[in-house]
Every structure is written in structure tokens, then in C-alpha cells.
Amino acid sequence: MSKETYKAVFKSEHNKDIFVYVEDVELLKKWKSDSTIPLAQVVQSFDIFDTDTGSHTGKASKASKSTISNALGTDNPDDAIKKILHEGEIVKVSTATTKTGVYVNSGNN
Numbered sequence: 001m002s003k004e005t006y007k008a009v010f011k012s013e014h015n016k017d018i019f020v021y022v023e024d025v026e027l028l029k030k031w032k033s034d035s036t037i038p039l040a041q042v043v044q045s046f047d048i049f050d051t052d053t054g055s056h057t058g059k060a061s062k063a064s065k066s067t068i069s070n071a072l073g074t075d076n077p078d079d080a081i082k083k084i085l086h087e088g089e090i091v092k093v094s095t096a097t098t099k100t101g102v103y104v105n106s107g108n109n
Helices: 025-031 065-072 077-087
Strands: 005-011 017-022 049-051 060-062 089-093
Touching: 005 077, 017 065, 017 077, 017 089, 065 077
Parallel strands: none
Antiparallel strands: 005 017, 005 089, 017 049, 049 060
16 A cells, blocks of 8 residues: 655635645644754655646646745745645645656545
């Protein structure tokens, strides 16, 4: 059985979901109150994703800087990821690949 995969989904005011893949949900919970935990241990990569559907389901692709900036008010990757992790909803995904892969059919179970 493969490890469960989760993502933190931020719902923007512009009706576009952007998200990051979470490496360890329990560590994310600890990180929220302990900023000494390295962000690299919390997320699978420093990439921010969106989908062609505008929601967090569907084929994921890297979000553009303008999409990130419009949704989060910053295009700084670290600041954007931190905001997604702090304010986003944790969602279990149904299909996972490697850390560097792109997820397909990444909807809720």
C-alpha cells in the first residue's frame, strides 16, 4: 500500500484554487506552531500548483507567478507557500506519484 498523499489548498477570492503537496501532515500541524521546523520537511517541493478546472481537482500544473500573486498578494515562493499552509485546507488526494512528479486525478477520496 502506498503512502497517503495530501495537499494544502488555498481558495482565492478569484475562484481559483492553488495548492502545494504536503510531505507530512503531522509535521505540518507541528510546523504551524513551531517555525523552527524547516519548510522543506513539510512540503514535497517548493512548487505551487493549480489546475485547468480552477478547482483543486483535475490535472495539476505549476501555477504562474501572476496566478500566485493575484491569489496570495505575493509571488515570493516561500511567503506564498507559508500562506497556503497556514490558511489552506488539507485535502487527501486519490492518486500520487513521486515527489517531483505531477499529480493527475488528484481529487478527494
